[in-house]
Amino acid sequence: MTIHRSVRALSRGLALIGELNTSGPSSAQQLARRSGVNRTTCYRLLQTLQQDGYVTFxxxxxxxxLTPQVRRLSEGLSTQDLSRQAALPPMFSLLEQVSWPSDFAVFELGWMMIRESTHSFSPFSVHRSMVGLGRSLVRSALGRAVLTAASPAQRHEMLEITASLVPEDAALARDRRYISRFVARTKSDGYASSVDETEQGISAIAVPIGGVGPVIGSLNIVFFTSAMTTEVAARRYLRSLKQAATEIERRWRAATP
Structure with a gap:
């Protein structure tokens, strides 16, 4: 077999796709640093990938x-990647408006798993690493928002999974009165809330995020309990929070084949 010289540009382009697939939305500087590709070359490769429809800016x-067109190359672009791609830009816009940090989370194995967060960018956050952490389905605003928006059948399934896999939440997940109370309150308020229930001194308000079909997750604003009540937070920030959630839904639908 004749051995030909490798095409470095192709290897570097695939390396950038691999970095985006692994790390999610990134700047050209971050990609250049992680991939070892010269920054000027990195920009040129990204522009080519954007022109060919594999990358969006x-x-x-x-x-x-990454865009859904990457699926033509591999199965690397998952539903999780799409949801993160849809969530991050609106979350940065929300942070500019309210300053308090936000988390985007999806239901997974009895927990609300945080997939994107602006904690590391907020001047008011005491946490710097939130992505990958779980929050309670029944005690967090993130979980209550999803449970309230879900259909009765979906809600039942999620609660059953939580009762089976999360011992500390099992009793509450099986408590129908407890669930009914916060579902009714969330519907009445127009947002889910939590005060000192997932972490002492921390409160949050949250709204659900719908996708193509069932609810895909939820978005919150996190703040110090001593700073304001959830009612005050809702008066100040609920409109911006709902606008961010709506934009995530729009981006999600646009990115889903």
Whole structure:
């Protein structure tokens, strides 16, 4: 077999796709550093990938992201990647408006798993690493928002999974009165809330995020309990929070084949 010289540009382009697939939305500087590709070359490769439809660029956040067209190359672009791609730019816009940090989470194995967060960018956060952490389905605002928006059948399934897999939440997940009370309150308020229930001194308000079909997750705003009540937070920030959730839904639908 004749051995030909490798095409470095192709290898580097695939390396950038691999970095975006692993790390999610990233700036050109971050990609250059992680991949070892010269920054000028990195920009040129990203522009080529963007022209060919494999990469998209969000001017508001200056981040590059994969597009569903990457699925033609591999199965690397998952539903999780799509949800994160949809969530991050609106979350940065929300942070500019309210300053308090936000988390985007999805239901997974009895927990609300945080997939994206602006904690590391907020001047008011005491946490710096939130992505990958779980929050209670029944005690967090994130979980209550999803449970309230879910259909009765979906809610039942999620609660059954939580009761089976999360011992500390099992009793509450099986308590129908407890669930009915916060579902009714969330519907009445127009948002889910939590005060000192997932972490002492921390409160949150949250709204659900719908996708193509069932609810895909929820978005919150987190703040110190001593700073304000959830009612005050809702008066100040609920409109911006709902606008961010609506934009995530729009981006999700646009990115889903």
């Amino acid at each position: 969000d001017e508001a956040s200056a981040l590059f992201s």
